[in-house]
Amino acid sequence: MSKKDYYEVLGADRNASEADLKKAYRKLAMKYHPDRNPDDADAEANFKEAKEAYEVLSDAQKRAAYDQFGHAGVDPSMGGGGGRGGAGFGDVFEDVFGDIFGGARSQRSRVQRGADLRYDLGMTLEDAVQGKTVKIKIPTQVKCKTCDGSGAKKGSKPETCTTCAGQGQVRIQQGFFSVQQTCPRCHGNGKMITDPCGSCHGHGRVQETKTLSVKIPAGVDTGDRIRLGGEGEAGESGGPSGDLYVQVHIKAHPLFERDANNLSCEMPVSFVTTALGGEIDVPTLDGRVKLKIPAETQTGKVFRLRGKGVRSVHDSHAGDLFCKVVVETPVNLNGEQKELLRGFDESVQGGNHKHSPKTHSWLGGVKKFFDDLKS
Numbered sequence: 001m002s003k004k005d006y007y008e009v010l011g012a013d014r015n016a017s018e019a020d021l022k023k024a025y026r027k028l029a030m031k032y033h034p035d036r037n038p039d040d041a042d043a044e045a046n047f048k049e050a051k052e053a054y055e056v057l058s059d060a061q062k063r064a065a066y067d068q069f070g071h072a073g074v075d076p077s078m079g080g081g082g083g084r085g086g087a088g089f090g091d092v093f094e095d096v097f098g099d100i101f102g103g104a105r106s107q108r109s110r111v112q113r114g115a116d117l118r119y120d121l122g123m124t125l126e127d128a129v130q131g132k133t134v135k136i137k138i139p140t141q142v143k144c145k146t147c148d149g150s151g152a153k154k155g156s157k158p159e160t161c162t163t164c165a166g167q168g169q170v171r172i173q174q175g176f177f178s179v180q181q182t183c184p185r186c187h188g189n190g191k192m193i194t195d196p197c198g199s200c201h202g203h204g205r206v207q208e209t210k211t212l213s214v215k216i217p218a219g220v221d222t223g224d225r226i227r228l229g230g231e232g233e234a235g236e237s238g239g240p241s242g243d244l245y246v247q248v249h250i251k252a253h254p255l256f257e258r259d260a261n262n263l264s265c266e267m268p269v270s271f272v273t274t275a276l277g278g279e280i281d282v283p284t285l286d287g288r289v290k291l292k293i294p295a296e297t298q299t300g301k302v303f304r305l306r307g308k309g310v311r312s313v314h315d316s317h318a319g320d321l322f323c324k325v326v327v328e329t330p331v332n333l334n335g336e337q338k339e340l341l342r343g344f345d346e347s348v349q350g351g352n353h354k355h356s357p358k359t360h361s362w363l364g365g366v367k368k369f370f371d372d373l374k375s
Contacts, residue, residue: 006053006066014067018058025054114141114233114242121246123216125253129285129310131218135211138244141233142208144200149238151193151204158191166190189237205234214246219313221258224248255283261319262309268328269293282323284308291323299327 007014010024028050030036037043056062056074066074119136143149152158160166164183168190172179182188196202212231220226225245232242256263269280277295281288284305291303302324309319333341 004049004053006057009049009053010057012057021054021057025050025058112236112239114235114239116242117232117244119244119246120249121214121216122249122251123220124251125256125258126285127216128220128248128250129218131216131220133213133215135213136246138210138212138231140208140210141205142210143234143238143241144197144204144206146199147197147204149204149234151197151200151202151237153195153197156195158189158193161186161190161192164190204237212244216246216248217313219311220248221260221310221312222248222250224313256285256321258310260310261312261317262322263319264322264324266326267291267303267323268326269297270328271330274298274325274327282321284321285310293325297325299325301325 007016010021010028012021012024016024029047032043032047032050034040034044034047037047056066062074117138117140119138121134121136123132123134144151147154150158161168161183163185164170168183168186168188169180170183172181183190186192193202197204200206210231212228214226214228216226225247228244228246230241231244234241250258256265263285265283267280267282272278273280273293274297275295277293277297279290279292282291282305286308289305289308291305302322305321305323307318308321311318330337330341
């Protein structure tokens with residue numbers, strides 16, 4: 001028991017009315033409550049002192065004893081206290097904090113929202129770019145139609161739990177402290193089903209596979225989510241259903257790779273076309289287009305086709321298509337073709353490397369490297 005003057009603890013005058021004492025305690029309790037001051041030992045001590053002071057001074061019989069005899073008049077070890085009387089801590093706590101922290105009298109909600117669900121949807125690049133309506137099947141908990149989600153047999157209804165009187169919680173008094181716990185009989189629902197529904201066996205929900213049509217907007221990409229409100233699991237005790245989130249995943253494409261709004265692809269081109277120039281057909285999501293290949297094009301060259309990428313669902317800007325040239329070396333040559341290539345190679349090698357400037361530059365670098373090693 002604190003030996004500080006209770007009026008000083010509350011900061012109240014000795015002639016303060018019950019309302020003034022309550023106001024003073026409320027102010028201190030809000031300031032020092034452990035929920036607002038976690039891991040603060042000083043605040044916890046101040047809160048306990050204020051609680052002790054208010055418990056005594058809010059009880060008319062204890063206050064009279066305290067005013068006449070001081071702490072000795074209310075110390076149980078010294079014969080004081082004069083009985084339980086007025087407001088215990090449980091009542092005080094409810095009175096002061098009922099509208100601040102939810103209070104001990106706050107009743108657990110019996111109606112609970114259903115869980116959200118997720119569905120992973122794999123799509124081709126073409127379908128994702130153009131948009132599509134797809135049908136999906138979702139195994140989920142739905143409201144029992146027989147009992148309309150109540151869990152009780154048709155013609156009956158859940159009865160109020162007699163243990164908690166419908167509150168869903170019971171209180172256990174331990175000295176000055178009042179502990180509130182979930183009702184062990186109804187498990188917090190506040191009601192008991194004595195005659196359960198035969199279809200859902202009292203759960204109010206049944207397992208079912210739903211078929212839904214989902215409209216996928218044009219331009220979606222991997223990671224985009226589409227929310228279908230109320231298509232998740234049904235809530236408990238007739239509560240609202242959760243939502244369904246359709247998570248989009250774009251499948252790998254045989255030709256294109258996507259990066260945001262842009263597309264890229266590798267474009268195999270023959271040696272003759274890259275050397276002499278020409279036109280080739282390039283695939284796009286809108287169909288084929290002609291691409292002019294300049295003479296002497298080297299492998300690795302990237303051509304940009306503006307506006308041939310993807311128009312994202314998030315904006316109206318269309319990306320580009322980047323085509324990378326990959327010079328294809330001829331394979332499966334016959335003897336005549338090989339001789340023709342050898343003759344061609346001999347003809348270009350005699351031109352002081354003007355036909356192969358990169359090779360000449362690279363060989364020069366190799367020679368310098370070995371010369372430097374020798375010196």
